[in-house]
Amino acid sequence: MRFSMQAMVVVTTAYIGSFIVMNLLISPVQKAVFPELPAVVSLVFLPHGVRILTFYFCGWMGLIYLLPGAFLMWMLMVFGSGLNGYHIAGTAISLLSCFIGVAMARHFFERLWVSSARFSWQQIMVAGVLGSIGNAAGLSLLQFSAPSPMIFSAYVIGDISGLFLVLVFLMGSFRIFDRLTANALR
Structure with missing residues (x-):
């Protein structure tokens, strides 16, 4: 697979856009409804979808496409939101766990993945669940001395x-x- 600047711009824009939508629309509602959850946990974390789809369609090259957006998101969280305890290693854990989740799903669905030329939302969801479990485990260990089942569950749900x-x-x-498009062609 070859590098594409256009793909990097699209992925970075989607990643940062999903993060901004999450912070402007979802986070205020979550803070009002669940004030006991730490600020680093979101019950609807849209960037996870961008990460999984990027790795699904771009393979390992998705890491290169995701790095600018992931780094900008980390900077916004630390310097823009004041979450000084959010370590850059959390970004690496999230990206790596999503890549591994997609790779594991590809392995489980190997015959189906190769034989089907169509997009499969079921495969995407399995990859997302696998990536989410790895992400939750890694982030829970990184951010909390003893991982809480509530925090772990919140990461997976989000x-x-x-x-x-x-x-x-x-x-x-x-x-x-x-x-x-169909109406325009008529």
């Missing part, structure tokens, strides 16, 4: 719900685009 919402948004957007 990653999976974020991936699900990104998929729903993309599927809806593609359907609308298909309808508009």
Whole structure:
């Protein structure tokens, strides 16, 4: 696979855009409803969807495409939001766990993945769950001396719900685009 600057710009824009939407819309609601959750935990973490989809479609090259957005997101969290305890290693853990989750899902669905030319949201969700479990375990260990089952569960719920919402948004957007294109061709 060859490097594409266009892919890097699209992935970085999607990553930062999902992070901004999460902070402007989702985080205030979560703080009001669940004030006991730490600020580093989101119950709807949209960037997880961007990470999983990037690794799904770009393979290992997704790491290169995700690095600028991941680093900018980390800087925004630490310097913009005042989460000084959020270590850069958390970014590496998240990216690595998503890559491993997609690789594991590819292995589990190897025959299906190769034989199917169609996009499979089921495979994406399995990859997202596997990546989320690794992400939750790694981040829980990194950020808390004794990983709390509540924090671990919140990470998994946030990653999976974020991936699900990104998929729903993309599927809806593609359907609308298909309808508009079909109407324009008539």
